[in-house]
Amino acid sequence: MNVPVTMTINGQKYSHEVEPRLLLVHYIREVVGLTGTHVGCDTSQCGACTMFTVQADGAKITTIEGMAKNGELHPIQQGFWEKHGLQCGFCTPGMIMTAAQILERHPKPTEEQIRHQLEGNLCRCTGYHNIVKAIQWAAEHMPAKK
Numbered sequence: 001m002n003v004p005v006t007m008t009i010n011g012q013k014y015s016h017e018v019e020p021r022l023l024l025v026h027y028i029r030e031v032v033g034l035t036g037t038h039v040g041c042d043t044s045q046c047g048a049c050t051m052f053t054v055q056a057d058g059a060k061i062t063t064i065e066g067m068a069k070n071g072e073l074h075p076i077q078q079g080f081w082e083k084h085g086l087q088c089g090f091c092t093p094g095m096i097m098t099a100a101q102i103l104e105r106h107p108k109p110t111e112e113q114i115r116h117q118l119e120g121n122l123c124r125c126t127g128y129h130n131i132v133k134a135i136q137w138a139a140e141h142m143p144a145k146k
């Protein structure tokens with residue numbers, strides 16, 4: 001039996017009837033059509049796919065598609081561009097969304113804080129060095145909070 005869910009993604013409200021076992025990552029990718037959200041390891045190790053859609057009922061969610069505004073990259077996206085923070089790019093949306101959380105909690109994070117908080121995000125290509133630099137760049141370029 002399907003269950004009704006409503007949530008706001010990138011400022012837009014979505015309502016659907018979904019199977020209770022539908023994973024949130026599949027809902028966002030396949031039902032809503034925002035494919036910037038990636039399934040990570042696909043074995044429940046990294047946690048990217050461990051939430052059911054019904055658990056997010058009523059939630060406000062931001063995905064990578066909600067970061068750029070009016071055709072302008074978000075400072076974190078710009079940081080990845082400036083510092084070459086990606087190679088294949090598969091991990092990049094998750095890295096950027098995690099970076100947004102890091103900068104929300106620590107507007108001027110130390111390298112150690114960045115590395116510690118990126119622990120749950122796996123990158124197979126970069127060695128993380130330029131990802132850390134990209135987040136440091138973003139910290140210097142984020143607009144001041146009002």
Ligand code: FES
Nearest residue numbers: 087088123124125
């Ligand atoms: S850039 Fe390829 S996995 Fe991170």
